[in-house]
Amino acid sequence: MSKPRLEVIAxxxxxxxxxxxxxxxxxxxxxxxxxxxxxxxxxYRYEQEYxxxxxxxxxxxxxxxxxxxxxxxxxxxxxxxxxxxLDALCILVLHEDRQGEPVEELWGHDISPxxxxxxxxxxxxxxxxxxxxxxxxxxxxxxxxxxxxxxxWKDNPLRIKTKDDTTPVLFLDxxxxxxxxxxxxxxxxxGLGLPEISIFYRRCIQSLPEDLAEIQKVVIEKKIGCVIxxxxxxxxxxxxxxxxxxxxxxxRHLRQLNVTSICVGHTSKDxxxxxxxxxxxxxxxxxxxxxxxRKQQEVGENMLQIGLYHRKANDSQLHSPxxxxxxxxxxxxxxKPTDLRAIPELSSGLPMKERIAEGLRHRSMTTQNxxxxxxxxxxxxxxxxxxxKELFIRLNNGEWGLREHGN
Numbered sequence: 001m002s003k004p005r006l007e008v009i010a011x012x013x014x015x016x017x018x019x020x021x022x023x024x025x026x027x028x029x030x031x032x033x034x035x036x037x038x039x040x041x042x043x044y045r046y047e048q049e050y051x052x053x054x055x056x057x058x059x060x061x062x063x064x065x066x067x068x069x070x071x072x073x074x075x076x077x078x079x080x081x082x083x084x085x086l087d088a089l090c091i092l093v094l095h096e097d098r099q100g101e102p103v104e105e106l107w108g109h110d111i112s113p114x115x116x117x118x119x120x121x122x123x124x125x126x127x128x129x130x131x132x133x134x135x136x137x138x139x140x141x142x143x144x145x146x147x148x149x150x151x152x153w154k155d156n157p158l159r160i161k162t163k164d165d166t167t168p169v170l171f172l173d174x175x176x177x178x179x180x181x182x183x184x185x186x187x188x189x190x191g192l193g194l195p196e197i198s199i200f201y202r203r204c205i206q207s208l209p210e211d212l213a214e215i216q217k218v219v220i221e222k223k224i225g226c227v228i229x230x231x232x233x234x235x236x237x238x239x240x241x242x243x244x245x246x247x248x249x250x251x252r253h254l255r256q257l258n259v260t261s262i263c264v265g266h267t268s269k270d271x272x273x274x275x276x277x278x279x280x281x282x283x284x285x286x287x288x289x290x291x292x293x294r295k296q297q298e299v300g301e302n303m304l305q306i307g308l309y310h311r312k313a314n315d316s317q318l319h320s321p322x323x324x325x326x327x328x329x330x331x332x333x334x335x336k337p338t339d340l341r342a343i344p345e346l347s348s349g350l351p352m353k354e355r356i357a358e359g360l361r362h363r364s365m366t367t368q369n370x371x372x373x374x375x376x377x378x379x380x381x382x383x384x385x386x387x388x389k390e391l392f393i394r395l396n397n398g399e400w401g402l403r404e405h406g407n
Contacts, residue, residue, distance in 0.1 A: 011213025021045030132293030191332035207237020240279030
């Protein structure tokens with residue numbers, strides 16, 4: 001038997017025995033308590049072309065499983081030593097799959113700080129989670145981010161900094177369908193006056209772990225730079241409250257795609273003020289950056305105001321909250337920045353010093369009145385005022401004001 005040539009392909013491996021005219025693929029490799037399994041395809045060369053002669057799920061770590069497949073293959077092509085072929089395939093694939101990435105040295109010389117695909121929202125080559133209640137505008141907003149990356153929309157009025165070159169985006173959709181997403185893109189383009197630009201779209205039925213091999217192929221073929229997952233609640237294919245589901249999804253499956261990822265999540269239902277991502281705390285722990293979306297909208301209004309609050313950052317400080325207004329017209333959606341300090345329902349997520357500054361913008365107040373207005377403790381107010389005396393000044397009557405007003 002000749003020595004096989006092993007190649008890494010999207011979602012798995014390919015081994016070729018040129019002299020014997022045999023090619024085998026092993027994809028969708030998974031391990032559990034019963035062993036390591038893979039979808040294998042066996043190809044035999046008739047004249048100059050390879051044709052598939054068998055496809056099955058085989059347990060790579062099981063001698064019995066290999067033997068069963070070898071007997072089946074022997075009935076089709078008797079002159080090949082299928083036992084040795086399959087043994088070699090399993091040994092090569094298991095060795096390659098288990099060794100992981102090579103060990104490298106870290107020196108910290110002449111290295112740039114971590115980069116962003118979209119500053120300050122999306123770190124480059126890292127997973128970001130954007131979460132919030134249903135109906136807060138998350139899907140519209142991530143579509144806007146996709147358009148900013150794909151164009152790229154460098155002169156956007158949203159104060160979002162893009163890369164210089166276009167970034168192909170793949171939208172993985174477990175929530176809706178292609179016509180709905182296309183309509184939303186049309187409305188955004190018309191409302192913002194954007195040129196025609198496409199993003200890649202895939203309607204998903206299987207979970208991302210089950211569909212990973214095919215998604216990897218799309219990422220490589222289309223040279224995708226960012227994958228949007230809408231939403232992780234369905235895409236993960238498991239119990240959201242299980243720590244191992246969250247850690248495997250982000251640290252194993254998303255990492256295998258080797259691109260920037262934006263995951264849309266929902267809010268935990270059992271918390272009122274300090275909300276978190278629905279499910280295990282490992283969702284927040286495993287992501288590199290996490291943003292919460294909140295909204296303010298009156299019944300019957302076509303204006304939706306949203307605030308984005310940075311809840312986690314691994315390689316930077318937490319960024320200041322961002323505010324946007326979405327105006328839904330007949331066949332267009334316009335998005336523009338807005339000042340969260342002027343929106344009481346959204347200003348509660350701002351840093352305390354900004355909330356106090358807004359409260360003192362047109363008047364002076366006591367610490368007690370500030371605490372009542374901002375729905376916090378007088379101790380928190382007093383601590384913030386004393387910590388930021390460059391902003392605030394205590395007046396002769398005992399009230400506090402903005403320093404620029406007190407001079």
